[in-house]
Structures are given as C-alpha cells and as structure tokens.
C-alpha cells in the first residue's frame with residue numbers, strides 16, 4: 001500500500017481511523033504526519049513531541065498512536081497507550097528482549113490492544129532481512145554493515161540488530177557454529193559489535209539516510225544483500241500498513257513482515 005491509500009481497516013464503516021503521532025517534529029515523525037494527513041481514511045487527531053502530556057492522546061480520542069521518538073521514551077509512551085486501549089505502531093529503536101517481555105505481559109492484561117514493533121518500515125529493508133535469514137544457513141561466514149546519517153543516537157541500528165539476530169537463529173537452527181575468525185587482538189573493537197555472535201559494523205556519514213549490507217561468505221564466493229533508504233518517504237507505506245492493520249492484530253507483533261504476505 002502506498003502513502004495516501006485507504007487505511008480504514010481499523011475503523012467502523014466509512015469512519016477514518018483516528019491517529020496520533022508521537023515525536024511529530026522529528027525527522028520520521030514529521031514525515032509520518034504528512035503521510036497520515038494525506039491518507040484518505042486516516043484522521044490526524046493529535047501530534048505530540050518532547051514534554052507534551054500523553055493525556056492529550058486520550059482527550060483526542062486517538063485509536064492508533066505512531067511512536068517515532070527516542071529509545072529512552074518509547075517504552076513509557078507505548079505502555080501509556082496500551083493501558084488506555086490505544087493501539088501502537090512503533091518505529092523507535094531500543095526494544096530489547098526485556099522491554100518486549102514487559103510489553104507482552106502488559107498486553108496480556110489488555111487483550112484487545114495491538115502493538116506493532118517494527119525495526120524497519122521500508123519494504124525493501126523487510127525483504128533484505130528475510131533474504132538474509134534465508135541465505136544464512138548456506139554460508140560459513142556472516143557479518144552485517146549498517147550505514148546511517150550522523151544524527152542517529154543509537155548503534156548498532158535496530159534493523160542491523162534484528163538482522164543479526166535472525167541470521168544467528170538461522171545458523172543455530174542449521175547447526176552452524178560461529179563464523180571463522182582468527183582475530184587474537186582487537187583492543188578498539190575493530191571487529192564490530194557482536195549481536196548473538198554475529199559481527200555488526202556501524203558507519204555514520206553525512207549525506208546518508210539508512211543503508212545496510214549483509215555479507216555472506218563461503219570459500220570462493222560472497223553474497224551481498226544490500227538495501228538503501230535514500231529518503232524517509234521509503235518508510236511511509238509501511239507506517240500506513242501498520243496503522244491499517246494493527247487494530248485487527250491484538251497482542252505484540254514484532255516486525256512488519258507479519259503484516260505482509262511474504263510467503264504468498
């Protein structure tokens with residue numbers, strides 16, 4: 001679905017879904033405000049940023065909140081929404097296993113509410129993650145390189161961490177051990193961060209938006225799975241797919257792929 005298309009699955013017949021955007025002045029938030037504004041069957045009822053009261057979500061009657069804030073704020077925001085029966089579409093990073101477990105517990109106490117945690121909303125990035133997981137078991141070595149704009153506050157990126165976790169799971173399922181690596185000394189972390197044993201390398205460079213490469217190696221060959229977001233518009237069809245679908249998917253959904261027909 002493209003930005004501007006129908007997002008009415010959450011709403012009663014012909015009633016637009018009422019949407020709030022948290023982090024509305026940010027790079028992603030401002031793009032999401034535009035996307036929701038342009039969507040025929042979504043009503044932007046509330047925009048919040050730093051230090052705004054979450055009570056405005058309740059007063060506005062928002063049915064779905066889109067969280068595009070910062071890792072330090074997103075958990076409290078989402079917990080508030082769930083407690084008030086507001087579905088959430090979350091793009092903010094920082095959702096580690098502990099946070100996800102706490103959220104699942106809270107959601108079990110609010111069984112009608114749906115939350116989508118999407119490490120990446122771009123269709124290409126979702127596919128690149130899936131392709132990386134599918135390919136992982138066929139290669140002896142696997143590493144991930146993510147490249148982003150220098151204003152990004154967290155490393156590695158949420159997408160890279162998720163990709164590495166999926167690769168690690170696929171390798172484990174296939175009975176593969178760690179990637180071969182004879183490094184004996186690495187005082188400054190030149191071999192990258194380890195996510196579930198998979199090396200992830202982070203680049204921050206002026207001019208970039210969001211880019212990632214999965215490198216998979218065997219003797220005599222390398223497969224590179226590469227994705228580039230050149231513009232934040234690339235995330236908006238996924239944001240709207242989340243808004244359209246989340247109300248009909250109670251509980252926690254981790255990854256936009258679960259709202260897509262990847263295996264059809």
Ligand SMILES: NC(=O)C1=CN([C@@H]2O[C@H](COP(=O)(O)OP(=O)(O)OC[C@H]3O[C@@H](n4cnc5c(N)ncnc54)[C@H](OP(=O)(O)O)[C@@H]3O)[C@@H](O)[C@H]2O)C=CC1
Nearest residue numbers: 023025026027028049050068069073091092093119120121
């Ligand atoms: N899933 C995906 O596809 C994507 C996810 N992201 C993720 O989204 C998040 C936002 O990215 P980006 O837009 O670049 O970041 P920005 O820093 O541009 O935007 C974050 C915004 O959130 C505001 N904010 C901070 N705290 C709160 C709070 N408690 N309540 C409401 N708003 C708050 C900030 O305000 P102030 O500056 O005043 O503090 C700022 O306006 C990041 O975690 C990023 O990794 C980004 C792109 C795609």
Ligand SMILES: O=C(O)C1=N[C@H](C(=O)O)C[C@H](O)C1
Nearest residue numbers: 093119120152157158159210
């Ligand atoms: O901060 C960003 O810009 C992005 N953040 C997300 C992440 O950390 O994976 C998604 C995308 O890479 C852009």
